[in-house]
Amino acid sequence: MIELIRELYPICRSITGNGVRETLKLIEKNIPLQIHEIPTGTKVLDWEIPKEWNIRDAYIKDSSGQKIVDFRNLNLHILNYSIPVHATMSLAELHPHLFSIPEKPSLVPYRTSYYTENWGFCISHDQLNDLKEDTYEVVIDTDLSDGNLTYGELYLEGDLRDEVLISTHICHPSLCNDNLSGIAVCSSLAQEMLKKHRNYSYRFLFIPGTIGAITWLARNETGSNLIKYGLVTSLLGIDSIFTYKRSRQGNARIDRIVEHVLSNWPGKSEIINFIPYGYDERQFCSPGFNLPVGNLTRIPFGEYPEYHTSADNLELISAKALNDSLAVFRKIIEHIEADRNYVNLFPKGEPQLGKRGLYDNIGGRNDSKTMQLAFLWVLNYSDGKHSLTDICMLSGLELAIISEAAYLLKQKGLIEEYRN
Numbered sequence: 001m002i003e004l005i006r007e008l009y010p011i012c013r014s015i016t017g018n019g020v021r022e023t024l025k026l027i028e029k030n031i032p033l034q035i036h037e038i039p040t041g042t043k044v045l046d047w048e049i050p051k052e053w054n055i056r057d058a059y060i061k062d063s064s065g066q067k068i069v070d071f072r073n074l075n076l077h078i079l080n081y082s083i084p085v086h087a088t089m090s091l092a093e094l095h096p097h098l099f100s101i102p103e104k105p106s107l108v109p110y111r112t113s114y115y116t117e118n119w120g121f122c123i124s125h126d127q128l129n130d131l132k133e134d135t136y137e138v139v140i141d142t143d144l145s146d147g148n149l150t151y152g153e154l155y156l157e158g159d160l161r162d163e164v165l166i167s168t169h170i171c172h173p174s175l176c177n178d179n180l181s182g183i184a185v186c187s188s189l190a191q192e193m194l195k196k197h198r199n200y201s202y203r204f205l206f207i208p209g210t211i212g213a214i215t216w217l218a219r220n221e222t223g224s225n226l227i228k229y230g231l232v233t234s235l236l237g238i239d240s241i242f243t244y245k246r247s248r249q250g251n252a253r254i255d256r257i258v259e260h261v262l263s264n265w266p267g268k269s270e271i272i273n274f275i276p277y278g279y280d281e282r283q284f285c286s287p288g289f290n291l292p293v294g295n296l297t298r299i300p301f302g303e304y305p306e307y308h309t310s311a312d313n314l315e316l317i318s319a320k321a322l323n324d325s326l327a328v329f330r331k332i333i334e335h336i337e338a339d340r341n342y343v344n345l346f347p348k349g350e351p352q353l354g355k356r357g358l359y360d361n362i363g364g365r366n367d368s369k370t371m372q373l374a375f376l377w378v379l380n381y382s383d384g385k386h387s388l389t390d391i392c393m394l395s396g397l398e399l400a401i402i403s404e405a406a407y408l409l410k411q412k413g414l415i416e417e418y419r420n
């Protein structure tokens with residue numbers, strides 16, 4: 001994952017353009033992707049695909065000919081989606097086009113202007129304060145013209161048509177935690193899922209923020225009802241708490257599964273209710289779709305000091321944090337794959353386990369007491385309403401033992417799968 005992030009870091013991405021294409025090409029080294037190109041002007045829900053943006057170069061030179069700001073040193077220096085400019089100007093004329101963060105004077109901010117035509121440079125506040133009266137040459141060598149919006153998709157068919165959606169944004173330039181960590185973890189997870197037997201079908205989306213999700217929803221409205229579990233994710237590279245924002249439904253299966261996994265994970269985690277602000281769960285959970293899609297991150301956006309600045313770089317993230325994040329996803333998928341509801345076919349009184357040989361299954365085990373408890377929990381809560389994850393939550397028992405108990409009870413004809 002760190003290797004992929006190192007390769008992706010220098011690329012200047014945006015919501016459209018060759019940076020997105022290059023990014024998807026690098027992801028394709030690990031997993032096959034279907035690449036979609038949607039032309040400028042296409043109506044998508046209430047939006048329209050914007051012009052495509054590409055950048056070759058951008059700098060500010062002082063009157064001695066020295067480049068004082070150079071896009072080639074750090075792509076955050078350009079206001080993302082800047083229109084082309086070639087002009088000379090005074091400091092007073094340049095000033096409204098310079099962006100900095102006074103509270104973090106040594107850092108370069110990340111700023112965009114996707115839907116309002118503008119141009120500008122992002123610099124540290126220290127540098128801004130040091131600028132002298134002079135005649136500056138401003139060069140922004142960009143194209144903003146008809147083209148396409150590009151996104152990548154991987155669909156993995158499972159035994160069921162019901163789907164698990166995993167979506168991450170790919171539109172940020174040289175920023176590691178927000179969004180390269182999400183790309184890396186989703187790619188690795190997809191790579192693992194490719195090789196596994198899948199009960200559910202899986203759909204991985206690598207899309208530009210907001211407009212990408214809106215575009216995908218516009219093109220996949222029919223069929224979006226197959227999504228039974230969904231996670232929008234990013235911010236997975238810092239060793240910090242996990243944060244889960246529930247879907248708009250609030251008590252969807254995915255909500256219960258993630259809450260269960262995080263509550264049993266070592267270290268602190270935080271669960272928050274849905275708010276219509278944040279990442280692309282805003283689109284998936286818009287009332288016309290209201291899909292069971294939550295948002296899983298570590299420390300949330302805006303809550304770490306390096307957020308959307310030049311300090312969100314390779315030094316900020318760690319392989320350990322990425323691996324832990326991937327492990328949480330693995331555990332969530334384990335629960336999703338085992339997520340079934342059963343009905344007890346002998347609900348009046350406890351069925352006699354001994355005469356069905358179920359005690360033989362547990363006799364010699366050192367966890368026989370736990371196994372017996374697992375039988376009782378599964379039998380009692382197999383009422384069609386409680387899933388195996390719900391039974392884990394109620395009993396405090398591990399998924400592995402609850403699943404095994406359910407498997408054995410089903411074999412003996414005591415429970416059957418319930419599908420509504």
Ligand code: ZN
Nearest residue numbers: 172178301308
């Ligand atoms: Zn961001």
